[in-house]
Amino acid sequence: MAMKKPEETVVASSDRYEMRIPHVLSVAGSDSGAGAGIQADLKTCAARGVYCSTVITAVTAQNTVGVQDVNIMPEGFVSEQLKSVLSDMQVDVVKTGMLPSTGIIQVICQRLKEFPVQALVVDPVMVSTSGDVLACPTIISVLQDELLPMVDLVTPNLKEASALLGGMPLNTISDMRHAATLIHQMGSKNVLVKGGDLPDSLDAVDIFFDGKDLHELRSSRITTRNTHGTGCSLASCIAAELAKGSSMFSAVKISKQFIERALNYSKDISIGNGPQGPFDHLCRLKSREQSSYRQGSFNQSDLFLYAVTDSGMNKRWDRSITDAVKAAVEGGATIIQIREKDAKTRDFLEAAKSCIEICHTHGVPLLINDRIDVALACGADGVHIGQSDIPVHAARSLLGPDKIIGVSCKTPEQAEQAWLDGADYIGCGGVYPTNTKANNLTVGLDGLKKVCLASKLPVVAIGGINHSNAAAVMEIGVPNLKGVAVVSALFDRQCVLEETLKLHATLVEATALSPAK
Template identity: 45%
Template structure:
């Protein structure tokens, strides 16, 4: 009896769980599925949250995070991986060591340190560990405005500031490429991103989508980049196509709950 066996690229997300399904692991797996990539996960923390906010966060033991990563990589293997909320210094260090030991390539680091509104999410020690242990192993990092300020030491209020920050981060932190996101910028810069890979300094613009339902856009973008890398696309193409995907998902954002809803990851189904 013959069995049909389909070979499919595999991506790994190392991030937190969002009970409301708008960000984190849940969003990453939906994004992987949209791109026809098999999604695997290592959960770093469990949050109780919905469209109105986050009400509780429980960290996973670092040993549990390590065990999840090894279980996936040593059996299934991954073509690309991403990190999201790592929560504390111990988990960040453990993840960095596993990435190095297991030689995980095509690593996308979404340095979840500060929210889009400017609230710091992890402590200073954790930020330093992220900066020195994990980011240098990344193919690309995707900081928002406030995270880019911390990593570059610059105040970011203009497009020129974003460009300078991207170049400083690239020079100082060792990552192959930097994408400074403009979702937290105002006016005409809202949603404008800046790319730098040591040679090319590019500005990525797409149409602005007016919606309050933008929860999970950062996770979605980094997950889409990861999926595209798993599919074998080059880094610049992966970023361009990921940004287009996020823009379309924003167009079909979900007006659910009483607060800020998520983007519509499965928009082809919504069209039906």
């Protein structure tokens, strides 16, 4: 697809300014049951804050039982609809769904050459989940020869990928990886093979291929009958995110999380008597039960002075967790993590609740180490998890989109995975040897730098950091190193307040001098 420069959000029009809203054109079939097709695309774009116009290729009589009838639009009329919208309405991204005839595919190709857009996302809908045929098999050769070479992303499910590959059986993740590379050769710049229907798979796994790298995208598989329209909604969410300016890979990742969240939120709703129900796209708008502290976006500068509590040290100095947290926050800690490896759950929860009060009066977020149950029960701002704790994507699906998730990473590969799985930051270390973790491998300043350079997420350094070496850590000169996390340097000391004030001053001085600032 010829790339058109995205227009400015605000454009001058003679003597006034107008707000531009990102715009997706959905070219698809109508689903009378409104779970899939045009109706799913409209709801998805609305949920993502993007304008959606529609060109209807077919009208289906459809419900949760199946497709009872299909009325295909004449290709000349599809062409007229395309012209009406594309010639006038500043479309950013086109998304196609049900394309029931070869003639309709040909008029789409013609109109897009006449009116180029920023990106073209094609969901090659062929058969509905109920097993009803939505496109005649002759479309496959026109798809391959004429449409795919213009496409930025094609999103076949397992059956569609198999049909595009002449009936090749696809039963495993390794088959899906192979299929993605073969479909890429048909001309689409990027390919997403969707594994919603992969047998025996505990996770919902999709394969993304950009012509260079193959990525395995995982989310938890939600147990629900309400999966009608997941494919349409995924593709229109990707189109919406592209229209907002995301890169292709980010758009795909965000959209997969959107589907997982929407399915999870709608897993128990009951519409219709058939085997496949629709889900609720507008869940995000309805489930904004935000804590008073967070407004849904993680502030990277919170990582600056990251204090991690330790029950052993508090005992040694005869302090309660709340006293320790209060002193750290008053001394300038910018985020707190409560790490209680051997406290009773009930005591842990009570302590966490009082710490939250202290933190939130100072505008400081509070995270819980490892224990998602405790984080949820006390209304913490998020969790920090290790490589052998619950997987990040599972934590994300339990905590929702707005909680902070941090992950401990020692290698660039782990940092990449944390980003793929939807973490907000990574903790890298141990930078120096420490006695708070037994048998902890030390990565040193070189290892820290390597991970920071590879990480797409902000990084906080951890492990043996104190007043005398904190400046050296911050001065490695990598912009996404946002701060240091400390345990002993604050809590294995007589006066936590004084130590925190001192470390804060050291960090302020070091970052003022640091070349990365």
